Amino acid sequence: MDKASYGSGGLIAAFATPLAESALAVIRCSGGGSIKEAARFFSRPEKLASAAGHSAVHGWIMSGGEKIDEVLVTVYRAPSSYTGEESLDVSCHGGIAAARAVMKVLRKAGFREALPGEFTFRAFMSGKLDLTRAESVMEMVSAKTDAGLSGAVSRLSGALENEIAGIREKLVEVLAGTEIYLDYSEDEFFPEGRETSAQNPPVQEDRLPEIHLAQEVLARLRSLSASYDRERLYHDGVLAVIAGRPNAGKSSLFNRLIGEDRAIVADVPGTTRDWIEAWVSIDGIPVRLVDTAGLAGGSPDPVEKAGVERSRELMAEADIVLYVIDGTRGAAPDDHAFLDGGGRGIRLAVWNKADAPLCRETPDGFFPASAKTGTGVRELCAAAAAALEKKAGGGKEKTGPGTARQKDLIDAAAKSLEEALKLAESGEALDLIAPFLRESADALGEITGDVSSADILEKMFSKFCVGK
Ligand SMILES: Nc1nc2c(ncn2[C@@H]2O[C@H](COP(=O)(O)OP(=O)(O)O)[C@@H](O)[C@H]2O)c(=O)[nH]1
Ligand SMILES: [Mg+2]
Missing domain, CATH: 1.20.120.430 (tRNA modification GTPase MnmE domain 2)
Known part of the structure; x- marks a missing residue:
């Protein structure tokens, strides 16, 4: 058989949900004659073959007289479907084996595996969507925050x-x-x-x-x-790296920002030896937040050394660095060297442990905050979002x-x-x-x-x- 191409037509089927243990799995099918072909492997063939558009038919997927899975099939008649063609959504049990077994039967019924985006391609070809709306369908799938989603929704609506x-x-x-x-x-x-x-x-x-x-x-x-850059900011998000000397409170700030205790916080310097990351939304901007090992050099431990090296690499890659300083100890020449140095990313200096009685007065240009109590973290986030927006430039469109x-x-x-x-x-x-x-x-x-x-x-x- 020739390799399928977007123009090759025919009956196509694909998993519309991830293949994983789940309550339900949906297999999407499309193509002229798809309802009749699927009905040959259904426990109530006439009922399915004659079903009206936008109706659901309950029954079993059958193969060689054997019951494969109990399913609910939603029927779409052309042109009232996503692709504009006759289509079916088979809602089956969500186990990996169950969904695969149904797919196997559909292959026998003549459905080939759909190419990536082939349903949307067909929708475009039949005039259901223009290209901007077709693309927004994928944007919807990959949006990470509400703000990222809203641009895609507006494009989807034309x-x-x-x-x-x-x-x-x-x-x-x-x-x-x-x-x-x-x-x-x-x-x-x-x-x-x-x-x-x-x-x-x-x-x-x-x-x-x-x-x-x-x-x-x-x-x-x-x-x-x-x-566009602003739109990408809200859709793709940014890399934000928390850096600073050991014990400054980096992991505490990380935990505060992700809202759960994920990074290990300890009094022992060098506790976070590798890096930990999580996606968070900072004022609607998707942020890949990374907690790094402390930046103290000179440790003989090779694991710690590698951690420090990786921290430096991440800081160089970052769109924004939240540089944490222990306010009870103050900034060291190393800290100033980093904060004053150039680089592609935005740098915000956090004067942490503001709650501690021994905390020194916040110098100009630093954000006073307490990772422990949360004081100042809101303002820090707002400043980070504003700096990222400013860098992306452009107006709201x-x-x-x-x-x-x-x-x-x-x-x-x-x-x-x-x-x-x-x-x-x-x-x-x-x-x-x-x-x-x-x-x-x-x-x-x-x-x-x-x-x-x-x-x-x-x-x-x-x-x-x-x-x-
Ligand atoms: N008082 C106070 N202690 C903090 C604050 N942030 C972190 N600490 C403490 O500082 C120590 C080091 O914190 P950690 O987050 O592990 O620092 P890291 O090495 O920079 O990741 C821990 O004992 C924390 O409880 C803060 O805002 N206020
Ligand atoms: Mg740490």
């Missing part, structure tokens, strides 16, 4: 699709202006006041007629592009791009438009300008999938997970 369509329309207006001109530029001069129509176009100067509209479109594209593909195409559209405007401003002829405008409009069309090629689609959908 916000970016509509925004891009609106911009493209304006661009087409600009383009149309130039093409009317190009078509009629040989025509004789029409005196002012004369009624205009397609046959009688208005007089155009020998330059881009809709220059203001083009400038407006360019500004809009730039703003959408600029919102409810309709901005959510994937690198969308952002790159918006940039490409902006670049072509910029070129067109540059030519227009230096008084170039319209037939030189028009191709750039067309290029810009095409890039926007690619975002939604109005303009697309098979290999681009394949590359995009192959990044999806199986079952979506």
